[in-house]
Amino acid sequence: MKTLLVLLRKEFIQFRRNKFMPKLVVMFPMMAMLVIPLVTTMDVKNVNVAVVDADKSEISRRIVSDMQASPYLRLSLYAETYHEALDAVEKGAADVILLLPTDYEKKLVSGHAPSISVHANGVNATKGQLGAQYLSQAVTQTLIKLKRERGIVLPRENIYVQNRYNPTLDYRIYMIPALMVILVIMICGFLPALNLVGEKESGTIEQINVSPVSRVTFTLSKLIPYWIIGLMVLTFAMTIAWLAYGLVPTGSLLTIYAATLLFSFVMSGFGVAVANCSSTMQQSMYVMFFFIVIFQLMSGLMTPIDSMPQWAQYITYLVPPRYFIEIMRAVYLKGSAMQDLWPEFVVLAVIAAVMSLIAMLTYKKQS
Amino acid sequence: MNAIEINGVSKSYGAVQALDQVTLSVHEAELFGLIGPDGAGKTTLFRILTTLLNADRGTASVTGLDVRRNYRDIRRVVGYMPGRFSLYPDLSVEENLKFFAALFGVDVHTNYGLIAPIYRQIEPFAQRRAGKLSGGMKQKLALCCALIHQPAVLFLDEPTTGVDAVSRSEFWQMLAGLKAQGITIFVSTPYMDEAQLCDRVALMDKGHLLAVDQPLKLAESYGTRLYAASAREMWPLMQALRGMSQVEDCYTFGEAHHVVLKQGTEPEAVVEDLERSGLHDVKILPARGNIEDLFIKLMRHG
Structure with missing residues (x-):
């Protein structure tokens, strides 16, 4: 000792x-x-979103404005065509594309099940993946709100993802x-x-x-x-x-x-x-x-x-x-x-x- | 009881036979020198005796303790100073000494008497880091650290290699002092001139012991027929001598060449031959063989 x-x-x-x-x-x-x-740091803030709004309806505008309220998403481009949006992704100006199809509102109100597409840039896998996830969450929340406000019947049960313990991942x-x-x-x-x-x-x-x-x-x-x-x-x-x-x-x-x-x-x-x-x-x-x-x-x-x-x-x-x-x-x-x-x-x-x-x-x- | 008994010890590293059937005994309170060139197996023998290495064959004991069975006890009674400086360079002189004393569970003051004559010389630098000492002082500190637990046998592996001439002679004086206190000292050196300072020496080469005796007796055992040759042209002289049939061996030795003539050859005849071949002022005088001559002879002729 x-x-x-x-x-x-x-x-x-x-x-x-x-x-x-x-x-x-x-x-x-x-x-x-x-x-x-x-x-x-896998920067999940400021995910740049290019929106292609083919619908140009009240609901589609609502979705986009709600999305902009999120601290993690940023509207970087309001594109006319998908090509224009994809171009922005290629140049690095956008990470995720939100596609709102034609007659989205009309179909939604009449009880059809139109779908919104989210396309993510897979090159930066984490940012693309997380960005797409945030975007779909934001859209889902808007739809839930719309359901409550106007009684729109949502096409299917929406999955709500929440990351526990590290909510923003x-x-x-x-x-x-x-x-x-x-x-x-x-x-x-x-x-x-x-x-x-x-x-x-x-x-x-x-x-x-x-x-x-x-x-x-x-x-x-x-x-x-x-x-x-x-x-x-x-x-x-x-x-x-x-x-x-x-x-x-x-x-x-x-x-x-x-x-x-x-x-x-x-x-x-x-x-x-x-x-x-x-x-x-x-x-x-x-x-x-x-x-x-x-x-x-x-x-x-x-x-x-x-x-x-x-x-x-x-x-x-x-x-x-x-x-x-x-x-x-x-x-x-x-x-x-x-x-x-x-x-x-x-x-x-x-x-x-x-x-x-x-x-x-x-x-x-x-x- | 002998302080060190070595009986038929062999050790090989792969294909290299470092020690081959070495048998040797060292008496108590003897200053014993192991003389041999680099690679002779000196360090291997030291490492076996200090329990750092196990021999392949043979037995050895230190103060009657078997190096294999009683290795723990041996570590208490021997002091070892490896060839390479192996104290802590970042500890001060004093810290090193205290550290090694504490490792052996002794107090510096209790055993101060033994190291006092040596330690006094480095005491003014007690606070200096060991790594910043000069070669001679490092060696004195290493000796103090190896002695602080009052070992019965002291193993010094090439303690004077790389040390200046003055420090070397001082060091041998210290060893004589330690011997007088009853410590057995087993020391190795590549310097032949240090052999004279030992009680007995063993000449070692390529893992074999060539001869073991008192240095004077060894020198005497050389016999006659050794001459010192010189001429105005030293290098051609050596070449000429080596080419002569009457010459057994010729090698440089200080300022002259040492020449071993064959039985029955007269030096005068050789001088005549050499002068006839164009060399000037050729002198061939009888020389006294010393350990180095003996070593060369034993190495060349087994």
Whole structure:
């Protein structure tokens, strides 16, 4: 125990004296939290709509004016023909086309089922998709109002979509908890690996190996600093999320910290294990990158797990960040509590225990 | 009981045989030198004795403790100074010393007596980062750190490589002081001149021990027939000597060439031959063989 404290003290002195590391731990979360949400935001506001109103009736005008009231939609062009509207899409002036067919009002009043078409630009898939969705919602709402006001019988039951927890599907709200996960992956995974391989490259580990220090003690001295740094980085990132985006977790902070601690066990154990099995910096970094790319792409960070092929979905159960991301999003957006998330916590705890064990077992004082 | 016992130890890295059936014993409180060129297997032997590496075959023990079975106990009783500077460059002199003392669970003050003569020389720089020390001071600090837990056996792997001549001689004086305190010192060096400073030395090449004895006895064992040759034209002299049938071996040695003549060859006859072939001021005088000559002889002729 006393030896562990001595080793930890040494780690913190070295960390503090390092010219680069303390800056990295501050700058990296700041850059990630301040810049990435702005540049990766899937801008769903200001969807440009080109309207082709072939009807030119009272109802069609009502639909268009209601649409303009929406903060997410903007009438960019009132086109005469579909071609003109499509031209605007091609030039990038419009994202979505709203087609109101001839005699729309007449048919609607007489009880027929005329249809309105919404055409979206699929090049920017997210914007097109979300834009089309907003547009149909706006149109549906107008029709519901008309039904109430004039007793028009609507052709069919309208589906009303509402996105719970993130009503406008703001990509930022979805991304920020994920960014925090990325930060913990990068800081708690890479730094211990760099640190340990650094000791191998400089030969200082030889001196530790000829000393009576046990491998459990030594490994803990390489893990513990990054548990603490992981929690610090998370706190820092949450503060930025609150100050810059006004985003605060709906659920309890304790749940978030508990999950972060477990996940930093996982990542630091992983980093140390990789370093134990590598003899050079390059080797360890390539191995880390290999896994971290998989972690980021297969954990549901960027793309939903549900849309992956079945076999890939099975693999995601082995990807530790998957559980951490689920917890983070659930607590941040839904306000879930520990008891709602216990399966994720249990799995994360098991992985954390296994990873720490691997980190200790892969450290060999003898070759 | 011998401080170090090595019995038929072999170690290979793939196709390279780093150690081949090495057998050696080092007495207690002896200053023992392992002399050999780079790649002789010195570091491999050190790593086996300090429990960092397992031998393929053979047994070894340090202070009676088996390197394989009692490796934990060995780590408490040996001090190891690797060839490469391996203290923490970002910790200060004092922090390094305290750190290594704490690793072994000892207090710097308790064992200060042992390191005092060495540490006093670097004490003025106690607050300086170890990475910013000069080569000689780094080496003194490394020695202090290896000694702070009062080891019974001290392993020094090429401690003087890359250190200036003054620091080198100072360092050997320190080793003599430590030996006087009863510490067994096992030191390796590629410098033949340092062999004279050891109680006994082992000459090592390509994983084999060529000879083990006191340095003086080794030098004496060389025998006669060694001459120092010089002429106005040194390079043609060497070429001419190497081409002569009476000459067994010829190599540069300081300002002269060392020549080994075959049995029954008179140096005067060789001088005449050489002068006849156009060389001037040829001198061939009897020379005393030293460890380096012996080493070259053993290396060339097994």
